[in-house]
Amino acid sequence: MNIEFGKLKREELKAAVALAARAYQDYAYVALYFPDDAERRRGLYAFMNCVMKSNFGRADILGARIDGQLVGRATLESPDYQPPSFWQSIVNDGWKVYFAANWKNVNGYLAMDEEACKPCHDYQKTNRDVWYLSMFEIDPAFQGRGIGTQFLAFQEDYVRQRGGREMILFTNSEKNLVFYTKRGYEVFHECDIEHDGRKVGSWSLKKSL
Numbered sequence: 001m002n003i004e005f006g007k008l009k010r011e012e013l014k015a016a017v018a019l020a021a022r023a024y025q026d027y028a029y030v031a032l033y034f035p036d037d038a039e040r041r042r043g044l045y046a047f048m049n050c051v052m053k054s055n056f057g058r059a060d061i062l063g064a065r066i067d068g069q070l071v072g073r074a075t076l077e078s079p080d081y082q083p084p085s086f087w088q089s090i091v092n093d094g095w096k097v098y099f100a101a102n103w104k105n106v107n108g109y110l111a112m113d114e115e116a117c118k119p120c121h122d123y124q125k126t127n128r129d130v131w132y133l134s135m136f137e138i139d140p141a142f143q144g145r146g147i148g149t150q151f152l153a154f155q156e157d158y159v160r161q162r163g164g165r166e167m168i169l170f171t172n173s174e175k176n177l178v179f180y181t182k183r184g185y186e187v188f189h190e191c192d193i194e195h196d197g198r199k200v201g202s203w204s205l206k207k208s209l
Contacts, residue, residue, distance in 0.1 A: 001066060003147060005154040008061040008073060013052055015070045016063065020048040023137035028200045029116075029172035032193065033109040034101060043101030046093070051135075053092040054084040059134070062158065064151045071142040072151045076159065077132040079124065112193055119189035119204040120168045129165040130206075136169070152183060160209045170204040177203050 008016055021044040024030050025037075034040035052075075055061060059081055064072030084092070097106055117134075124130045133155065138148045159167055169185075171177055172193065181187070189204035 001145070003071075003150060004065045005151060006063060006065075008056075008063040010056065012063060012070050013056065016061075016073045017045060017048045017052055019070060019073055019139050020052070020135065020137050021045040022140055024048075027173065029193070029202075030109070032195050032198055032200055033105050033112065039101050039105070043097060043106065046097040046100035050089055050092050050094040050097060054089050054094070058082065058084060060158070062151075062155060064138070064147060064154075066142070066147075070139075072136075072138045072147055074136040074151065074155055075134045076155060077124075077134050078162070078164075079128070079130060081132075108195065112195065116170055116172070116193060116202050120170055123168055123188065123204070123206065127166065129163055131159045131162075131164040131167050133167055133169040148179065149183065156207070156209055164209055166206055166208050168204065168206045170202060172200045172202050174201065177201075177205075180205050180207075183207075 021041065024044055025041060030040060030044065034043055052061065055075060060076040060078065062074045062076065063070050120132050124132050136148075136152070136155075138151070156167060167185075168188075169180070170189075171180065177187075185205040185207045187203050188206050191202050192199045193202050
């Protein structure tokens with residue numbers, strides 16, 4: 001299996017959006033706000049399309065490929081990263097998210113996502129040379145083959161070569177929590193996210209490089 005890692009190419013954006021939508025389709029963090037499968041599928045695609053188009057050339061978006069096929073993707077935010085403005089998001093099809101899913105569900109999810117990200121953002125602001133891994137997906141059809149482990153190691157080397165001293169991230173999956181802790185990440189913040197009588201855990205992790 002020949003795996004290649006590197007920067008995501010503009011012509012791969014459409015494939016990257018579809019990959020991310022598939023990867024998060026059964027993620028409890030998303031299903032909490034979008035319990036309907038069809039709405040979640042539509043909303044995820046529209047949301048990922050906006051996020052990736054808005055961040056292309058702004059964040060460091062990396063890809064993993066097998067024989068030229070995109071099988072993994074990650075977004076790294078450097079200490080100098082500046083998030084896209086509201087209007088930049090709208091220009092990059094952000095308005096389509098509200099046509100793809102119920103606006104109350106969308107607004108609730110966005111507010112929750114901002115709160116879940118806050119420990120990582122606060123940590124990055126108060127510590128030097130910290131890079132934030134804001135999204136990381138392996139195509140479900142290629143999971144369980146060790147690609148995630150190799151891709152994460154590539155990301156750590158990528159950050160290290162650019163002067164990064166730490167990587168941080170958060171996850172709402174116990175399976176992912178085990179994955180990261182086995183690879184040297186430690187929890188620095190933990191909480192529960194509750195919505196409509198259901199809840200999921202949220203863990204923020206860090207690793208010195």
